[in-house]
Amino acid sequence: MLAEVEKRYGQLDILVNNAGVFLVKPISATSLDEFRWQNSINVDGVFLGIKHGIALMEKSGGGSIVNISSIAGLVGAAISPAYCGSKGAVRLLTKACAMECAQKRNKIRINSIHPGGMLTPMLEEGMAALGGGDKVRSSFENMAPIGHLGEALDIANGVVYLASEEAKYITGAELVIDGGITAA
Amino acid sequence: MGRVEGTVAIVTGGGSAGMGRVTSLLLAKEGAKVVVGDINEAGAKDTAAQIVAAGGEAVAMCHDVASEEGWADIIKLTLDTYGRLDILDNNAAMFIAKPLMETTTEEFRRQNQVNVDGVFFGMKTAIPAMELSGGGSIVNISSGAGIVGFPAAGAYSSSKGAVRLITKSMALECAQSQNNIRVNSIHPGPILTPMLEQGMDDLGGGDEVRGMFEGMAPLGHLGEPLDIANGVLYLASDEAKYVTGAELAIDGGFIAQ
Numbered sequence: 001m002l003a004e005v006e007k008r009y010g011q012l013d014i015l016v017n018n019a020g021v022f023l024v025k026p027i028s029a030t031s032l033d034e035f036r037w038q039n040s041i042n043v044d045g046v047f048l049g050i051k052h053g054i055a056l057m058e059k060s061g062g063g064s065i066v067n068i069s070s071i072a073g074l075v076g077a078a079i080s081p082a083y084c085g086s087k088g089a090v091r092l093l094t095k096a097c098a099m100e101c102a103q104k105r106n107k108i109r110i111n112s113i114h115p116g117g118m119l120t121p122m123l124e125e126g127m128a129a130l131g132g133g134d135k136v137r138s139s140f141e142n143m144a145p146i147g148h149l150g151e152a153l154d155i156a157n158g159v160v161y162l163a164s165e166e167a168k169y170i171t172g173a174e175l176v177i178d179g180g181i182t183a184a
Numbered sequence: 185m186g187r188v189e190g191t192v193a194i195v196t197g198g199g200s201a202g203m204g205r206v207t208s209l210l211l212a213k214e215g216a217k218v219v220v221g222d223i224n225e226a227g228a229k230d231t232a233a234q235i236v237a238a239g240g241e242a243v244a245m246c247h248d249v250a251s252e253e254g255w256a257d258i259i260k261l262t263l264d265t266y267g268r269l270d271i272l273d274n275n276a277a278m279f280i281a282k283p284l285m286e287t288t289t290e291e292f293r294r295q296n297q298v299n300v301d302g303v304f305f306g307m308k309t310a311i312p313a314m315e316l317s318g319g320g321s322i323v324n325i326s327s328g329a330g331i332v333g334f335p336a337a338g339a340y341s342s343s344k345g346a347v348r349l350i351t352k353s354m355a356l357e358c359a360q361s362q363n364n365i366r367v368n369s370i371h372p373g374p375i376l377t378p379m380l381e382q383g384m385d386d387l388g389g390g391d392e393v394r395g396m397f398e399g400m401a402p403l404g405h406l407g408e409p410l411d412i413a414n415g416v417l418y419l420a421s422d423e424a425k426y427v428t429g430a431e432l433a434i435d436g437g438f439i440a441q
Contacts, residue, residue, distance in 0.1 A: 095440040102402035102437050116426070145359030146428060154426035161423070166414035169373070169407035172440025176430040180359045183352040183429020 002052050011060035014163045015053040017046045017067045017090075022122050024129040027081040035082045042086035043093070050097050054108055062107025064163045067094045068155070069112040071178045079130065091174060098172030109171040111162045116178025117143050118150040144179030186215025187421045192266040192317075194219045194258060196249050196306065197276030199227025202377030203325065204275045205234075206409035207416045212240035214417060216271060219262045221247030223276070241266075249276045249302030255309040268317040271420045272310040274303045274324045274347075281383040284338035292339045299343035300350070307354050311365060319364025321420045324351045325412070326369040326431070328400075328438045336387060344371075348431060355429030366428040368419045373435025374400050375407040401436025 005012050023030065023038045046067050057063035072080060073087030091112050098110040117123060117140040130136045141149055158175050161167055176182055193211050197204035199222025208218050212235040220235075222228035225246035235242035243265055248254045262269050278298045280291055287295075303324050314320030329337065330344030348369050355367040374380060374397040384393045398406055415434050418424055433439050 098437055098440055099402055102404065105404065118426075145356050146426065147359065147362060150426035154424075157418075157423035158427075161414075161418045166418070167411075167434075169375075169401075169403065169411035169436050170415075170432075170434050171403060172437040173433040173435070175427075175432060177424075177427050178430070179426050180355055180429040183355050 002056050006056055012053060012056040013060055013063045015049055015057070015063070015065045016159055016163070017049045017065065019045055020068060020070075020122065022080065022126045023082050024080050024126045025082070026078070030082050035085075038082040039086050039089070042083070043089045046090050046093060050093070050110065054097075054101065054106070057108050058106050063109075064167070065097075065108065065110040066159050066162045067110070067112045069094070069114050069174070071114050071116050071176065071182050073112070074114055074174075074176070074182050080126075094174075095172045102171060109162075109167070111167075111170055111172065112174045113155060113158050113162070114174055114176045114178060114182070115155050116150060116176075116181045117141065118152060118155060120152055123149075144181050145184060146179035148179070150177065150179055186213065187417060187423065188271065189215030191216045191270035191420075192219070192262060192268050193217070193271035193273065193420070194221060194262055194269065194310065195273045195275055196221045196247065196302065198222050198231050199224045199229070199244070200378055201227070202379060203372070203375065203409045203412045205231045207273055207275060207413040208242070209235060209238070210410070210413040210417055211271065211273075211420065212242060213238065214421075217241040217266050219258060219265070220244045221249070221258050221276070223248050249274075249306065250297040252305045252309075255305045259309050259313050263313055269310060269313040270317055270320045272306055272314075272320070272322045273416050273420070274306045274322065276302055277325065277379065279337060279340050279379050279383045281337045281386040282339070283335060287339050295339040295343050296346070299340070300346045303347050303350060307350075307367065311358070311363070314365050315363050320366075321424070322354070322365065322367040323416045323419045324367070324369045326351070326371050328371050328373045328433060328435045330369070331371055331431070331433070331439050337383070351431070352429045359428060366419075366424070368424070368427055368429065369431045370412060370415050370419070371431055371433040371435060371439070372412050373407060373433070373438035374398065375409060375412060377409055380406075401438050402441060403436035405436070407434065407436055
């Protein structure tokens, strides 16, 4: 993919590591294969993206990487321990790589975003896995002190801010967009 | 169309040629009418004049954030002049650069009066005005030193820690009352402002002291007031409508280490 980007556009400035999967299962029911699958996408995916993205960004004179973690990477959620573990890894992988880039003075900033309950196909699938219906949905809505789910645009706005030059002094930071969940 | 078009903002410490002035100018450029408060009235007037000269709308006021009466006055001026209040940037602060063992009780209290009481009074008086306007956004300027300890300025660090959690508590209180007001904090690292320059002088000045502050940030240099102003703009705007009780570090990586 990066070879294609380089061939077609000659540079890479922004990488949004957005892809993720959300395994909704208690730890007792989570198989080792499922745990590894969760991490292969949510953590290995970010690792590979950062590692190879940086190389092309350095050739482009710098850049900004935004990793989508989760509030489940900040606090525990009983419904999805494997997901929490993977998102916690994204949080600190972000900070460590941000420090590495800062030391190298390569002008690459790396930050994480921590969404709360956002109405996305991934969350809808997770709600369905928990039995679906109004009760499950309102349990996610009520998680947020603000009283409703967020929308994808709320996260997109955060990505644009961190990706842009407006955030040129921000690296290794975590931007929480969660309607107040983790403030409590 | 500006990113905060049609809104009315109060910026405290807006007369200082640091974050306050740059934030006031940026909010105005993006469509806000700005009430510039500062204990230094001449500085506040200068900022307001710059906004007007650039085609924006602003008024200036001599305003001491540590005075509850002063807050009643600035809210009244805001509502009398512009009829609403949407954004409050609690930016005014002081920085006592001293180890705690050398800090007098008087200094400790003064530090908290400005940095903590000021934020408390600001939120308490602004929220009813924002409720009348249908909601709003409050941005409290805390510090990286409000998240991690800072031995060069212990009283400052303590006051900024208080700002961090008064922000979260107020955000939750507003969420509970469903009043459409968001409250967040920004945590600047070492930003080249008159306040930091004063602090560096207090610590003896010179290249060594400056190098210490530059070295605090893994990025290896000081930030500039615009870096903070951009964060205030993001949090103040509807772009951040799902962000409340959050802390935004703009610190060149300082607290990520």
